[in-house]
Amino acid sequence: MTDDSGSIRERGSAALDRLVDATAAERITISLASLVFAIIVGAVLVFVSGFVADCADPFIYLPGLGYGCYNPLEVYWTMLTGSFGSMTVIGQTLLQTTLLLFTGLSVAVAFRAGLFNIGTQGQMVLGALATALVVLELAAYVPDNAIGMVIVLSTGVIVGAIVGGFWGMIPGLMKAYANAHEVITTIMLNFVAIGIAFWLVQVHVGDLTTDSVQTETVPAVARFPATISGSRFSVIALIGALLVAAGIYLLYTRTVIGYDLRTSGIQETAAEYGGVNAKRNIVTSMTLSGVLGGIAGAIYVMMVQYRWQAGIPPLGFDGIAVSILAGNNPVGVIPAALLFGSLKTGSVAVDLSLGVPGELVEVLRGLIILFIAMPEFFRMIGKRFGYGNGSVATDGGEAQ
């Protein structure tokens, strides 16, 4: 017994070591294998669920079990065609992907610098509101042509960035100068942001002609031009998002500023030793994260909703999952956002066209994310506890 438990423990450690040390190619292989497993598990789940559901048109009868309603192959096929099957759905997938890229990068930028920004949602909500209000005002003063559109769209993005950045700066300041942990403060500031936005729109700046809590609709000059008919997706926003991903990658791998930002967040005392104003850099990292959250909000208003409306979807929270799935790598955020975006769009199709309950589709989606994220998650945990890279310090010296 003793030997068994020992070897299990050691096998576990060895597995963690290997996971932490995995190369990029190995990690991609692991992710693909996880996807296959998630689909197999999900298929079984859907198949079994079909026997307890009622439907007019069962697809299978098994003696002793009864009628099964759901065909797993059909479910997954619909999910695939529902996200990539036509230009319209591809547009929807890319629209979601663009938004998730910004929120995912928002989380990743902070994470790279050792900070956990849970506040992307709040930064996005406030950024979105600021953008909506400013472009509604500004649209009246610009010509109704391409030049006007460039002015309004860029102003809208900048305003969203500023307000989101400001909202991200607050927890940064609290972290740097009052030692308040950013996880707590950003979570709390989400509630504050959503509350403020709701109150402002309901009481002061909203469209008072309707009962719903929303602003007026922005005019055409303040809308990203749609690239694909049937979808509001605009390739301009996607290109912008990809450029930001590349920029952040370069920031952290090539530039002195990125090195300073990262060092400050990871180990403040060492950053000070390295001649860096660590506190200021912590504020900068959180602000930068907020800027990206705010831009997500601006894009949401000018590409998706065309106004600010209460109940903005939890893209900011999805961004956390996207970032973790990507191992907080700004380039990895691109496929992660695409996966999330396509699952989101595909789920809608399964729900609508197959009559499979939305909740069950959510479970399938959750399984895929869970399976793919778990190895990365364990990798992060393993790293945190010093596995990998022959990290066994057989040191007889003084621990510090």
Added chain:
Amino acid sequence: MSPDERDRRAATGTPSSVHLDGITKRFPGVIANDDVDLEVERGTIHALIGENGAGKTTLMNVLYGLYEPTAGTVRIDGEPQTFEDPGDAMDVGIGMIHQHFMLVDTMTVAENVVLGNEPTKWGGIVTDRARANRETQALADRYGLEVEPTELIEEISVGEQQRVEILKTLYRGADILILDEPTAVLTPQEVESLFDILRELIAEGKTIIFITHKLGEALEVADEISVLRTGELVGTVDAETATREELARMMVGRDVLLEVDKPAASRGDLVLDVEDATVEDDRGVVAADSVSLGVHEGEVVGIAGVDGNGQSELIEAITGLRKLTSGTITFDGRDITTDSRRSRVSAGMAYVAEDRQKRSLVMEYELRRNGLLGRQHLRPFSDGRLIDWGATADYVDDVIEAYDVRPTDPSAKAHSLSGGNQQKFIVGREFERDPSLVIASQPTRGVDIGSIEFIHNRLLELRADGKAVLVVSSKLDEVTQLSDRLAVMYDGDLIAVVDPETVTENELGLLMAGERPEDLDLDGARIRGTPA
């Protein structure tokens, strides 16, 4: 032990108190212990020495139940044992006294001693403090450990805290005590009293295993000395007949020069001039009070003292990591009192920080990234905006090679290196940047003897090149051997500046404890001003 002795013992059938039989401990990619045989007799002190990474701590962790050996058997009093965790080891009477004390500061000595095994009254609801105090006192008296059971931990000295740790282990019924580098934090006087305690303990039939770097201590207090090198047991020798040179050779595998060979100093201009510096610690308490100190080109100034007497704060103020409350700092003739850390680094100030894992290294970064730390804004490492990873890699490769950092892989994370290798890397990184002033705080803490020799020689080479060197160390032999002038810091004051050639260890020990021997020349003014 000699073969004869082994035979005799086998014949009489007295099993050793501790018998590690062919212990191998393998980690992925590393053999930390390779077929190590170690026998320790009841009632003896056994010193375990070896360089960093030689496998001493791993071996003791096997004995203490923290690791399971890959192969081999642990026998206690002849009985083979399997430990799932340290609790199992404790049950058969093995106790470990870690280097970093695990005591609750706000509780009394007795409360700490009985913690986890408190005597209770009223049917187990309330701790019986009176009994805890009584039992602690009785235990202390029995083994000659002077403590006051009702005092708070935060109010007693480090030496006393260590005694509390020992008592705690004894209270839990330990027969075999493992001490990991127990003298690192003690003054020479406290070390002596620790050794007295250890002798008392073995007289009472306890068995002691003592991990140390310090050859002198091993020779002084141990009965037998085992030497580990790269995971293998090189040999076990009798402390009576062994010599320092022999042990050093066994540890390193070659001859080691134990004494530093130091040519006469040729002092040049004043490089660093600290005048009336007052520095506060994190709590706002004055840690260094009106300290004046100068370091010239081509000389090594040492600061000795027990940890926590203001040296750290003073050094942080000089290096720009802490603000001065009052006073001035001049560097190369320029007033840098209000300069940022970055500008001091740019001006040529190299700094090996005392707490390497907090300050000098980013533990999550690879060595390559760590090689940049402090110089990321300067050529050739960057143009101020973009990092030149090629130049950085070249520099890091050079440091790794020249300072024998292991593993030699520049993409190894800092936390994966042993303490000694971390230190070698930092020392290399700082020394090779062509500084005009080198400040080294505890430069060889946790570093093995071969590397100590190397670091000392590098410091003296820097001195010969006309650099100014300031060394802070709690190791007396280190500061006395390296320094041209030696300052002693006690309670925030530079209480004396002595000539390291003539001062005795005893005098230094007294100075470090805040007492001024009467016949000692304490010319405090000599630390500053023009060369004598």
